[in-house]
Amino acid sequence: MDTTHAALLIIDVQNDFCPGGALAVAGGDSVVPVISAVAPGFGRVIATRDWHPAGHVSFASRHGHDVGSTASIDGIDQMMWPDHCVQGTRGAEFHPDLDIRPIDLIVHKGTSVDLDSYSGFFENDHSTPTGLEPYLKGLGIREVFVCGLATDYCVYFTAMDAVKAGFTTRVIADAVRGVDLPDGNVERTIGDMKSAGVEFIDSATIRDR
Numbered sequence: 001m002d003t004t005h006a007a008l009l010i011i012d013v014q015n016d017f018c019p020g021g022a023l024a025v026a027g028g029d030s031v032v033p034v035i036s037a038v039a040p041g042f043g044r045v046i047a048t049r050d051w052h053p054a055g056h057v058s059f060a061s062r063h064g065h066d067v068g069s070t071a072s073i074d075g076i077d078q079m080m081w082p083d084h085c086v087q088g089t090r091g092a093e094f095h096p097d098l099d100i101r102p103i104d105l106i107v108h109k110g111t112s113v114d115l116d117s118y119s120g121f122f123e124n125d126h127s128t129p130t131g132l133e134p135y136l137k138g139l140g141i142r143e144v145f146v147c148g149l150a151t152d153y154c155v156y157f158t159a160m161d162a163v164k165a166g167f168t169t170r171v172i173a174d175a176v177r178g179v180d181l182p183d184g185n186v187e188r189t190i191g192d193m194k195s196a197g198v199e200f201i202d203s204a205t206i207r208d209r
Ligand code: VGL
Pocket: 011, 012, 017, 023, 050, 058, 081, 118, 149, 150, 151, 152, 153, 154, 155
């Protein structure tokens, strides 16, 4: 598979989403060697970081709600998360084993205190852009490969927005892991992505190009 004209989107491979972190995804750290192995073969490599100010709207602690509950805030259904990926903290740093050398651009998202952002392209109002789409299109990129954390949140919304923006979109199946909250969410979101036209591939297909 020729990836020299494609972009790799590395989503939120941060300490807080890995075992021991504030919002740990089971096996989250297992994506790290897979991503580090494939990244150098891409024309462009973009990494996102969930990058929240203290007191972020997605933090259950701000509202006195239970983690895992949902609240309607400004007409948006907001899942309540533990405090995570607070700007400048160790939890917000990339996993230390992620090879950051091939990364061309880092996109910080979720930086507005009152608006969450799962997708690397748009905040959760689905209209405030991060700048990633014009960046990629300005470079003539038509194909993106998505990997990282978490399958059913930031990977999912990034892949769905990539399809909507007209990119040929693939998810590297062995380089994603999910939160699976609520139960069954990983299966549901993978089904949605496939229905939308996202192709799931194994990293071996990329390395064997
Ligand atoms: C994410 C929950 C809250 C993610 C970010 O990166 O998938 N999930 N913030």
